[in-house]
Amino acid sequence: MSIIIKAKQLELYYKKSEPVIKKANFAIQKRDFVFVVGESGSGKSTLLKSLYGALQIKGGELEVGGINMKTPSKSDIARLRKSIGIVFQDYKLIEECNVEDNVKLPMQINGYAKELCSKRTEKLLAHTKMAHKASKYPLELSGGEQQRVAMARALVHNPFLILADEPTGNLDEHSSSLIWNLLKGANERLGITIVVVTHQIPHTLDILSKKLCIEGGEVYEIH
Numbered sequence: 001m002s003i004i005i006k007a008k009q010l011e012l013y014y015k016k017s018e019p020v021i022k023k024a025n026f027a028i029q030k031r032d033f034v035f036v037v038g039e040s041g042s043g044k045s046t047l048l049k050s051l052y053g054a055l056q057i058k059g060g061e062l063e064v065g066g067i068n069m070k071t072p073s074k075s076d077i078a079r080l081r082k083s084i085g086i087v088f089q090d091y092k093l094i095e096e097c098n099v100e101d102n103v104k105l106p107m108q109i110n111g112y113a114k115e116l117c118s119k120r121t122e123k124l125l126a127h128t129k130m131a132h133k134a135s136k137y138p139l140e141l142s143g144g145e146q147q148r149v150a151m152a153r154a155l156v157h158n159p160f161l162i163l164a165d166e167p168t169g170n171l172d173e174h175s176s177s178l179i180w181n182l183l184k185g186a187n188e189r190l191g192i193t194i195v196v197v198t199h200q201i202p203h204t205l206d207i208l209s210k211k212l213c214i215e216g217g218e219v220y221e222i223h
Helices: 044-051 074-082 099-109 114-127 143-155 173-190
Strands: 003-015 018-029 033-037 059-064 084-087 161-165 193-197 210-215 218-222
Touching: 003 044, 003 193, 018 044, 018 059, 018 193, 018 210, 033 044, 033 173, 044 059, 044 161, 044 193, 074 084, 084 143, 099 114, 099 143, 114 143, 143 161, 143 173, 161 173, 173 193
Parallel strands: 018 218, 033 193, 033 210, 084 161, 161 193
Antiparallel strands: 003 018, 003 059, 210 218
């Protein structure tokens, strides 16, 4: 198994004097399904941001997909973000674009042919049971529907890694179940590595997983 995320003595700060994450050591391998847990304010989202270059690391080492995140160039970050999918608690859909165009966006950014963009988008919207809402706009959708569109967008360009920050935090039980099953399917059927921040691990999700807990700035694995 190849390691795709590796942290060594990693330190992350919001304020210069006080690290949010202290000297963390962990490794995430290809095809892992990883839950990142901890109390509110423990640094879960902070850690996730460092994995896609939204937060610069201040100490130690961090490597994601072969890219050194301590001194990444703009092109390194662009290349990384083209090959990963990110799912946010508040969906981050573009309100001016309809569902189909929101899903197509990562493929268009990556320069895929127009026909392939349409084909993959159609397939992913069917997979997420959102094909019937392809021409709707985000504000016309429920929270659960918006998150399914966000999942389709995260998957459409065949990422090697999906990072999800409280993806079911705003959803009801039914919608949450759909999202967890989409993440499970991405991991088991497509071999995508999943790293998901959550305040509550779903007990009904039957999947082999790794659990990283953040407590007092320290990151450790729960066995």
